[in-house]
Each structure stands twice: as structure tokens, then as C-alpha cells.
Amino acid sequence: MSTIPTPAPQEAATPIVIVGHVDHGKSTLIGRLLYDTDSLPDGRVAQIIESSKKRGLAVEWSFLLDSLQIERDQGVTVDSTRIPFRLGTRQFVIVDAPGHRQFLRNMITGAADAEAAVLVVDANEGAQEQTRRHAMLLRLIGIRHVIVLMNKVDILDYDQKKIEAAERDVTALLHQLEIEPTVFVPASAREGDNMASRSDRMPWYKGPTLTEALAAVPAPSSRADLPLRLPVQDVYRFDTKRIVVGRIERGRIRVGDEIVIGTQGARARIATIESWHTAPQVAAIAGQSVAVTLEPDVIPDRGDFLYPASAAPLRAARIRTRLFWLRQEPLRVGESFRLRLATAEHQVTVAAIDSVVRLEDLTEHPAEEVPPEGFAEITLAVSETMLFDPFVPGTSDGRGVLVDRNQQIVGGAPLIGVAESVAGRNAIHPTGSAVSLWDRARAKGHRGGVFWMTGLPGAGKSTLARGAETRLFSRGIDVSVLDGDTLRAGLCSDLGFSEADRRENVRRAAAVARILAESGQVVIVALISPTIADRELARQIVGEGFHEIFIDTPQATCEQRDPKGLYAAARAGKIEGFTGIDAPYEAPVSPDLRLETANVSSDETAARLAAFIGDEIRPDEAAQRQQS
Amino acid sequence: MDDLDQLEAQSIFILREAYRKLKPLAMLWSLGKDSNVMLWLARKAFLGRVPFPVMHVDTGKKFPEMYQFRDEYTKKWNLELLLGDCPPVEDIDPTLPPAARSAARKTAGLAAMIDKYKLAGVIAGIRRDEQATRAKERVFSPRGAGHKWDVRNQPPEFWDQYATPHEPGMHVRVHPLLSWREIDIWRYVEREGIPLVDLYFAKDGKRYRSLGDQDITSPVESNATTVAEVIAELETSRTSERAGRAMDHESEDAFERLRVAGYL
Numbered sequence: 001m002s003t004i005p006t007p008a009p010q011e012a013a014t015p016i017v018i019v020g021h022v023d024h025g026k027s028t029l030i031g032r033l034l035y036d037t038d039s040l041p042d043g044r045v046a047q048i049i050e051s052s053k054k055r056g057l058a059v060e061w062s063f064l065l066d067s068l069q070i071e072r073d074q075g076v077t078v079d080s081t082r083i084p085f086r087l088g089t090r091q092f093v094i095v096d097a098p099g100h101r102q103f104l105r106n107m108i109t110g111a112a113d114a115e116a117a118v119l120v121v122d123a124n125e126g127a128q129e130q131t132r133r134h135a136m137l138l139r140l141i142g143i144r145h146v147i148v149l150m151n152k153v154d155i156l157d158y159d160q161k162k163i164e165a166a167e168r169d170v171t172a173l174l175h176q177l178e179i180e181p182t183v184f185v186p187a188s189a190r191e192g193d194n195m196a197s198r199s200d201r202m203p204w205y206k207g208p209t210l211t212e213a214l215a216a217v218p219a220p221s222s223r224a225d226l227p228l229r230l231p232v233q234d235v236y237r238f239d240t241k242r243i244v245v246g247r248i249e250r251g252r253i254r255v256g257d258e259i260v261i262g263t264q265g266a267r268a269r270i271a272t273i274e275s276w277h278t279a280p281q282v283a284a285i286a287g288q289s290v291a292v293t294l295e296p297d298v299i300p301d302r303g304d305f306l307y308p309a310s311a312a313p314l315r316a317a318r319i320r321t322r323l324f325w326l327r328q329e330p331l332r333v334g335e336s337f338r339l340r341l342a343t344a345e346h347q348v349t350v351a352a353i354d355s356v357v358r359l360e361d362l363t364e365h366p367a368e369e370v371p372p373e374g375f376a377e378i379t380l381a382v383s384e385t386m387l388f389d390p391f392v393p394g395t396s397d398g399r400g401v402l403v404d405r406n407q408q409i410v411g412g413a414p415l416i417g418v419a420e421s422v423a424g425r426n427a428i429h430p431t432g433s434a435v436s437l438w439d440r441a442r443a444k445g446h447r448g449g450v451f452w453m454t455g456l457p458g459a460g461k462s463t464l465a466r467g468a469e470t471r472l473f474s475r476g477i478d479v480s481v482l483d484g485d486t487l488r489a490g491l492c493s494d495l496g497f498s499e500a501d502r503r504e505n506v507r508r509a510a511a512v513a514r515i516l517a518e519s520g521q522v523v524i525v526a527l528i529s530p531t532i533a534d535r536e537l538a539r540q541i542v543g544e545g546f547h548e549i550f551i552d553t554p555q556a557t558c559e560q561r562d563p564k565g566l567y568a569a570a571r572a573g574k575i576e577g578f579t580g581i582d583a584p585y586e587a588p589v590s591p592d593l594r595l596e597t598a599n600v601s602s603d604e605t606a607a608r609l610a611a612f613i614g615d616e617i618r619p620d621e622a623a624q625r626q627q628s
Numbered sequence: 629m630d631d632l633d634q635l636e637a638q639s640i641f642i643l644r645e646a647y648r649k650l651k652p653l654a655m656l657w658s659l660g661k662d663s664n665v666m667l668w669l670a671r672k673a674f675l676g677r678v679p680f681p682v683m684h685v686d687t688g689k690k691f692p693e694m695y696q697f698r699d700e701y702t703k704k705w706n707l708e709l710l711l712g713d714c715p716p717v718e719d720i721d722p723t724l725p726p727a728a729r730s731a732a733r734k735t736a737g738l739a740a741m742i743d744k745y746k747l748a749g750v751i752a753g754i755r756r757d758e759q760a761t762r763a764k765e766r767v768f769s770p771r772g773a774g775h776k777w778d779v780r781n782q783p784p785e786f787w788d789q790y791a792t793p794h795e796p797g798m799h800v801r802v803h804p805l806l807s808w809r810e811i812d813i814w815r816y817v818e819r820e821g822i823p824l825v826d827l828y829f830a831k832d833g834k835r836y837r838s839l840g841d842q843d844i845t846s847p848v849e850s851n852a853t854t855v856a857e858v859i860a861e862l863e864t865s866r867t868s869e870r871a872g873r874a875m876d877h878e879s880e881d882a883f884e885r886l887r888v889a890g891y892l
Contacts, residue, residue: 012634082756082763084809091631093807105784109766112786233641234648238675245673247641276676277668277820287629289640291675302648326784340789401789409784409791 013084013091014217017111017143019134020120021127025151029120029189029210030083030096031060036196037211039085082110087215104133104373105326108412111137113396116145116182116217118210123150123166123186127173132359136375139177140322140414142393146174147213148181154188158201176362183213221394223286226250227311228259229389229397230290231342232304243274244300245291249342249397250389251308253292254283260312262304263387271295303344305387313387318351318419321400322391323376327410329500330369331376334507334541336533339380339413341400347383348402349533351419351540354378379419381540390417405499440520446477446617448517450510450542451609454529454588455551456580457566458558460597460605461526464551467606468524472613479613480516482509483526497577506534510541517545522617530585547616549609550591555580557598632816639666639804640673641788642767643751646802647679649792650749653802654710656738656892657682659694660839661824662753662805665813667705668822669804670751681708683750685737688714689841697825712741727844727874728882735891739775742799751802752892757809759870761884766791767806773797775890801892810869811862818855829853837869844874 018026031048034040052060083094095110111117117138121131138146148170156162163186174181185194186205193199194209208216228251236243253259257270273281274291284290300306307313325331331350339348356367357375370376391398391414402411441447453461465481472479484505488495492508495501506529513523529535539546558580559567570578577583588594593612595605629637646653655670655678657663670678684698702709714737720729742750756763766782768790783791792800805813817824827836834847835858848867852858883891 010631012629012631082807084757106782109782109785233644236674238677243675245644247637274675276672285629287634287637289637289644289673396787399787401787403789407792409786409789412786 010089010091011219013093014116014219015082015093015095015114016116016118016214016217017095017114018118018120019107019111019138020149020151021122021125021130021134024120024122024125024128024131025189026120027096028060029118029149029151029195030094032189032192032195033094033210034083034085036192037085037087087211090215092214104137104324105409107134108137108141108324108326111143112141112412114141114143115220116147116214117143118147118149118214119170119181120149120151120189121166121170123153123163124155126166126169129359131170132173132362133373135174135177135179136357136359136362137324139179140324140375140412141399142391142414144393145217146179146181147210147217148174148184149189149210150184150186151189153186153193153202154191158186158193158199160202160204173362182216183207185210185213223250223395224252226286226395228253228257228306228308229313229342230259230306231344231397232262232300232302232306233289233343234302235299236291241274241293242297242299243291243293244306245289246306246343247289248284248286250286250395252283252285253290253306258309259306260309261298261300261306263315263385264304266298266300267309268294268296268298303342305342305344307387313389314418315385315387316418317382317385319348319380319382319386319388320354320416320419321378321380321413322416323370323378323402323411323413325370325372325374325376325411327404328372330371330374331378331411332369332504332507334503334510334537336503336537337402337404337410339382339400340403341386341388341415342397344386345403346386347533348380349383349537349540350378351381352379377416380413381536383536388415391415441619444478444520444619446520446522446619447545448520448522449545449547449613449617450513450517450523450525450538451547451549451613451616452510452513452525452527452529452535452538452542453549453551454527454535454591455553456555456558456585457528457578458561458563459551459553460561460602461528461551463602464595464597464606464609465524465526467602468610468613471606471610472522475614477522477614477617478520479522479524481524481526482513484509484528487527502530503534503537506538507541510538513538514542517542522613524613528579528585530579530583532586532588535588547592548588549593549595549612550588551597552587552594553597632812632819635808635812636669636672636816638807639669642790642802642804643670643673645788645790646749646751646768646800646804647674649790650800650802652745652747653680653749653751654745654747655680655682655751656753657684657698657707657709658753658839659684659690659698659825660753661813661817661828662755662808664822664824665808665816666751666753666805667707668820671705678705678707681710681745683710683712683738683741685712685714685734685741687734687737687841689843691825691827691839691842693825693827694839697823701823710741710745712737712744715740724885725882728886730841730844731891732886732889735775735886735889738892739890742775747799749800749802751804753805754803754892755805755808755810755813757869759883761887762806765803765806767803768792769801769803771799771801771890775799777888777890779884779888811859814855814859814862818859824855828858836872838873840873846872846874848872 020026085092085094153163167184187194196211198209229249230246233246253270255270271293275281333350336349339346354377355364356370358365389398399414401409404410455461462483469479469481492505495505509525509527513525516523569575570581579585597605714733717730720732754762766785770791829835830850830853835850836847852861
């Protein structure tokens with residue numbers, strides 16, 4: 001029998017991320033730190049010495065991390081690595097994040113959960129582009145404890161004045177980001193100064209060494225005392241029980257607690273906490289993955305929050321968020337994504353780019369687009385009202401990711417709060433017209449508006465649009481038609497038929513329609529606009545006065561008509577991505593007007609359309625609305 | 629919550645995500661300590677059940693004790709076991725060093741099983757601290773056609789949001805133990821009383837620290853005969869866990885080449 005006692009329970013490891021500009025010495029720092037604190041297995045040290053020798057180098061500590069072959073040969077870190085590391089009784093996990101800017105997504109993968117950061121700055125070179133980029137990222141992911149390691153001070157001959165001057169520049173940069181650095185440590189990772197032991201070459205420095213600074217990082221704060229947030233991960237039916245599972249993100253649950261479920265607001269009680277191979281549980285706290293049964297036996301969906309009635313999350317359909325953008329192409333207003341927030345997924349459209357950070361000086365500016373790997377504040381329009389909590393450093397659920405149609409994560413979004421509801425609010429600041437809508441309506445005898453016709457190719461959109469235009473014009477109504485082919489011949493002649501180009505086509509049509517409608521015109525748009533997201537985008541850009549009109553013609557009829565010979569060409573394989581043949585058409589669920597054309601003459605249908613538009617643009621309501 | 633509670637909660641979260649998002653799903657069961665812990669965590673996640681099959685990719689060269697263990701616990705734990713063979717070594721890339729070539733048989737056997745059962749997800753028990761290229765892994769690691777690991781183009785993964793690509797021919801390797809260390813595994817085995825193959829405990833001054841095929845795995849010097857003694861030994865050990873695995877040490881990049889091709 002063994003006499004060795006079971007080890008006492010340990011604290012969870014504190015993750016520390018190491019960031020900084022390429023070549024400022026991150027990997028060397030980590031290698032040296034592990035060596036100095038005796039944290040390496042024997043085999044590893046021998047391997048590093050061997051590898052360094054083979055490449056004709058002195059002992060290269062960074063090889064410890066840069067263990068992939070391609071990295072060794074090119075001398076760069078291509079991905080983040082996690083290394084467990086112990087100081088006294090405390091466990092850390094060191095995350096090494098690469099400095100090359102095209103690898104931002106690897107860096108965020110490593111850094112996103114860190115409790116504290118070491119920002120490595122070459123004291124000789126000062127802050128560089130990636131220093132600023134990484135500092136910005138630390139701010140966005142809410143890391144509060146930032147240790148700045150002024151590296152390579154041996155090159156400055158350990159000179160107090162020079163080192164402190166470099167520190168002042170970095171302090172100014174961090175203050176711009178509202179980051180208060182915890183401490184500056186002047187050090188040389190290669191030489192070992194102020195790493196694990198105090199350097200005698202800088203007697204003027206009285207602050208902590210790097211290891212002392214790490215040991216002083218506070219333990220992660222508990223989320224257990226916040227109001228309950230339990231996002232439902234799944235619902236199982238085992239035997240006769242329905243079991244709701246998920247991880248508690250904030251707060252605690254106890255058997256008997258009353259909770260509210262999701263946006264629908266059903267109430268229930270925690271009946272039991274289920275578990276296997278544990279003592280019976282009556283309570284659980286933030287961080288635990290739990291399984292509960294509810295009384296009454298309501299069925300929540302994945303993504304629903306369970307929360308206390310006394311402390312509900314915010315509820316909104318427009319949300320302001322910070323954003324770090326990971327895609328290699330810019331982000332523009334009107335793009336649609338899935339927002340994944342804890343276990344929920346919401347359909348969102350970028351309604352506005354409120355500001356974009358200029359990385360040269362970290363100032364915020366209005367902009368048309370978020371550049372690749374850029375930082376911004378944006379407004380998201382959600383397809384339906386959602387529940388959320390604004391992100392607070394130290395919590396994990398108020399931050400989402402944007403996912404594209406290929407299920408790729410393209411951005412991180414720590415939520416700020418509810419966006420004020422101004423239709424079409426854009427990053428640009430439009431000059432307001434001195435002529436009011438009411439003035440225009442009174443002068444013209446009708447209001448402006450946008451009538452957005454969607455339907456399959458050959459459904460009859462253009463024909464009906466022109467028919468209605470003639471009828472309305474003859475009644476003195478200021479009306480115009482934006483039709484797909486006309487737009488593509490001019491305004492959109494630079495666009496092709498890729499998904500992104502089609503969406504841009506929709507965006508431009510909607511933007512032009514909005515300008516015309518604001519000047520009091522009636523605009524009929526005839527555009528296939530095949531997806532619900534396309535039309536949602538148009539609705540958001542146009543704002544008030546948008547009407548969706550579905551030209552509901554069976555595909556067989558469209559194909560039979562085939563006025564432009566396009567179906568025949570698509571069937572012959574001469575056109576790819578043709579809506580209705582090899583690209584989907586998503587019919588509107590509840591359009592403002594549905595026109596079936598199969599068994600009705602186009603004259604009759606155009607008359608119905610004109611009548612509908614005539615009703616919608618009557619000035620009396622507009623005038624009342626303006627005056628009130 | 630102590631550190632083991634936190635690791636357990638995280639692994640349960642990952643297993644439940646995999647079960648929700650990847651169908652069909654299966655778990656690799658190598659019969660080693662890590663995959664037994666993983667199986668145990670699955671039973672915690674699904675309240676005593678394992679709601680997907682477990683797969684043993686059999687090289688035919690495991691220790692007899694391992695086969696006995698497999699048969700005993702398949703019954704005891706009520707597991708749906710899928711067995712797969714590996715092709716003979718002659719069929720494997722001859723440019724690989726000998727032990728790596730032998731290990732690559734398992735890659736080929738696994739690939740055949742994934743194709744046979746059209747798996748969208750495969751749960752595997754690798755850990756970051758085992759080996760440096762494993763340290764770069766994602767929790768959800770998408771594999772393209774041909775099961776290749778695209779090291780240079782891994783998806784971003786943060787805030788517990790995992791990539792779930794769904795193109796035909798792709799699958800996702802799910803790694804619920806990625807953040808565990810060797811000593812965590814042993815402390816959890818101790819806390820939960822998880823059964824292990826006897827080969828992990830010392831006989832005549834030697835024990836196996838890591839179990840692979842008989843011909844390419846060697847034991848280490850040890851007197852640890854209980855879980856507690858193994859833990860005590862590890863707390864002072866300075867050699868790496870896979871020191872007894874021949875294919876890791878043949879050439880600098882042998883293991884990386886294995887992994888890019890789909891090895892675990």
C-alpha cells in the first residue's frame with residue numbers, strides 16, 4: 001500500500017498571453033523563462049541544443065515553441081502554443097502568439113481567454129505596428145492586467161534615461177486605449193536580466209522581475225455572484241426524463257429556483273440537478289457544465305438563456321458592438337452573418353459601420369468599410385429580438401463571433417449595448433435636407449416610397465414595374481423604376497454575379513432608392529433579389545417607406561416565357577448560378593403585396609400594383625406624421 | 629471549483645458540442661489512460677451513457693492485456709464498439725522512418741473507418757503537452773478531403789466557438805482533452821477511480837508510461853505500483869511522456885509528417 005497522500009486540490013491554471021511585434025523577442029522570452037525556472041523536461045533542452053547546433057546557431061530558446069518544421073526553417077511562429085508553467089505553487093499556462101500580422105486569427109485563438117498579458121516591446125525600436133495592433137486586441141478582449149516587458153535593454157547599455165524614455169512612449173500608446181499597464185519591467189530575455197532573477201546591471205530599477213510580476217497577477221474573479229445566465233446547450237430525452245444541459249456562464253442555480261426561459265419568457269423551476277458518478281447535487285455555480293430538469297416540463301431551445309426574473313438580460317434587435325475583423329477582404333455595410341453568442345445563433349446584418357480604428361495612431365474615424373484584420377465599432381441588425389448582456393472584462397458570455405455561410409469565424413464581437421434605432425444610420429454623416437418630407441409631400445401631392453419587387457427571372461417584374469409606372473405617371477405621380485438590367489448597364493457595370501457582387505448590387509439599388517424616396521419620389525425596384533437576407537438588407541437601408549412585393553409566378557411559367565432566353569442558356573449550362581436553376585430563390589414569407597401572374601393578364605396585374613402603390617403614398621398620413 | 633473540476637467542465641462542454649453538431653459521431657478508444665478518461669467524461673456528459681459508438685483501430689500488435697481490457701469494459705460500460713483493421717506495413721509510404729512507418733498503419737486504418745461510417749466527427753484523446761505539434765491543435769480540428777491536417781491554415785477558435793465545416797468529404801477531429809496535462813489525467817484517474825490496463829504500473833522495476841504497439845513502445849524505469857505512486861513519480865520526473873515512443877524521435881519532423889497525414 002502506498003503512503004503517499006493524495007495531492008490537495010489545486011487552483012486552475014492562470015492563462016497568460018505573450019504578445020508583441022515580430023522579432024521583439026516573445027519566443028525567446030518564453031524559452032528563457034521556462035529554462036530559468038527549471039520547467040523543461042530533460043528531453044526538450046537536449047532537443048533544442050541539438051536543433052540549434054544543426055542550424056549553426058547559439059542556443060536558440062525560441063525553438064522550444066517554434067517546434068513545427070516550417071517554423072524552424074523560416075524562424076517564425078505560425079500558430080499559438082500553450083505551455084503549462086509553474087511558479088511556486090501557482091500554475092500558469094503561457095500562450096505564445098505570433099507577431100506576423102496575417103496570423104491575427106492564430107493570435108486571437110491563443111489570447112482570447114487570457115487573464116493577463118505580457119506585452120513585449122523592443123526598448124531599442126519602441127512600439128511598432130503589431131505592438132499597437134496587439135494592444136488594441138488586448139483592449140477588445142478585455143484583458144485588464146498588462147505587464148510591459150521592455151526587452152533587449154542590453155542594446156541600450158541598461159541606461160535608465162533611454163529606457164524610461166521608451167517606456168513613456170509605450171505608456172502614452174496604452175493610455176490612448178484606456179489600458180493602464182500594471183508594471184514596466186526592463187529586461188533582456190536573451191541575457192536573463194530581470195527575468196527570473198534580479199539584474200545587477202540596473203541597480204536603479206526597484207520594481208519586480210518578470211516572474212515576480214507574474215506571481216502578482218490576481219486570480220480570475222469569480223462569476224458566481226452575478227445574476228444567473230445559463231445558455232441552453234442541448235436538450236436530451238433519456239428514459240422518461242427531459243434533460244436540459246449547458247454551462248453556467250454567470251451566477252448559480254439551486255434546486256427549487258424560479259427561472260425565466262429565453263425570449264418567450266416561459267417560467268419554470270429547477271426541479272433536479274442530474275449527474276453521474278458524483279454525490280447528489282442541489283446547487284451549481286458559474287463554470288460548471290450542468291444537466292437539469294424543469295418543472296413544469298417546458299422545452300427550451302438551444303441558445304435560450306435561463307435567467308432570474310429579477311435580473312433579465314437586455315433585449316434588442318439592433319446592437320452596438322466592437323469588432324475585430326479576421327477576414328482577408330474588407331467588411332461592408334449590408335453583409336449578413338450568423339452571430340454566435342454563447343450557444344445561440346442569430347441572423348444579423350451589418351447595419352452601420354460606426355467607426356474604424358486607424359492603426360497608425362489608434363484614433364477612431366468614420367469609414368465605409370472595415371479593412372482586413374481591422375478594428376471597428378459597428379451596429380448589427382438582428383433578424384429578431386435577442387437577449388444579451390454587454391461584455392464586461394472577466395465574463396465570457398457578452399461576446400460573440402461572426403460566422404459566414406461556410407461556417408468560418410470571420411470576426412469577434414464583444415457587445416457594447418443596444419443601438420439607438422435610427423434607420424439607415426451610417427458611418428457617413430449625411431447632411432440633412434432643409435426641405436422636410438412634409439413640404440415635399442404637400443408640393444407633390446404624394447409621399448415618396450420604395451416598392452421592392454422580387455421574384456424569379458421571367459416572373460414579370462420589369463413588365464409590371466413599367467406598366468405601373470405609366471399608370472402612376474398619368475395620375476401626376478413622380479415615379480421612377482430601377483430595374484436590374486438597367487442598373488447593371490450603368491451604376492453596377494463593374495459587378496459580376498458572385499454572391500458578394502449580387503449583394504453589392506442589392507445594396508446599391510437600395511441606397512439609390514432611398515435617396516430618391518427621400519426626395520419625395522415613388523421608386524419601383526425590379527430586382528430578382530433572391531435571398532431573404534438580400535431583401536432584409538434593402539429594408540434596413542431604405543428604412544421607413546419600404547414595401548416588399550412578391551411577383552409570385554411558378555417557375556414553369558417563367559421558364560416557358562423566358563423573354564431573354566436565359567433559362568434556355570442556363571439549362572444548356574452556358575450560365576452558372578442562375579436563380580431558379582442552380583441557385584436558390586427564397587420566396588418572401590410575408591410580403592406587403594403578393595401578385596400572382598400565371599392566370600391574369602399583365603395589364604390587370606399592373607393596375608393592381610398601381611392601385612396598391614397609390615394607397616400607400618397618400619399624403620394625408622404623411623402630413624399628420626410630420627406634424628405630430 | 630478546483631483545476632480538475634474546471635478541466636472536467638470544459639471537456640463535458642466540448643463533448644456536448646460535438647454530440648450536438650457532428651453527426652454521425654464516434655470516439656476513438658485506444659485503450660490507453662487518456663481515452664479511458666475521455667470515455668469517463670462522456671459518461672459524465674451524458675449521465676452514464678455513451679450515446680455514440682467507440683472505435684478501436686486495431687493494429688493487431690497491441691499488448692494482450694489491452695485486448696482483455698477492451699473486451700471486459702465494452703460489456704461493463706455497455707459500449708457500442710466498432711473495430712477496424714490496419715493495412716500491412718508494406719502498403720505504407722516507404723520514405724517514412726521505420727517506426728513512423730509502422731505507426732502510419734493506424735492512420736490508414738482510421739481513414740478507412742472514417743470513410744466506411746461516413747463520420748462527420750471523430751473524438752480523439754490527444755493533449756497539448758504530449759508533443760509539440762499537438763500543442764498547435766484546435767479543439768475542433770477540421771480535416772479536408774484525404775483527412776489532411778492543414779497546419780498553416782487552421783481556423784480561428786476562441787470563446788468556445790468551434791468551426792463545424794460541412795463540405796462533403798470533410799470531418800472534424802474533436803479534442804476534449806487538449807488542455808489536460810499528463811499529471812491531470814492521473815489525478816483525475818485517482819479522484820474518479822477510473823480503471824486502467826495494468827501495464828501502466830510497475831512490474832520488476834519497469835512500467836509503461838504511454839501505450840502503443842508492442843514493437844515500437846518501450847517501458848520506463850519505475851517502482852510506481854499504484855496511481856498515487858505514479859502521481860508522485862510524475863511530480864519529480866524530468867523526462868517526457870512519449871520518450872518511449874520510437875516514432876517521435878527518429879527524425880525531427882517524423883511526427884509532424886505523421887500528423888499532417890492524419891495521425892492523431
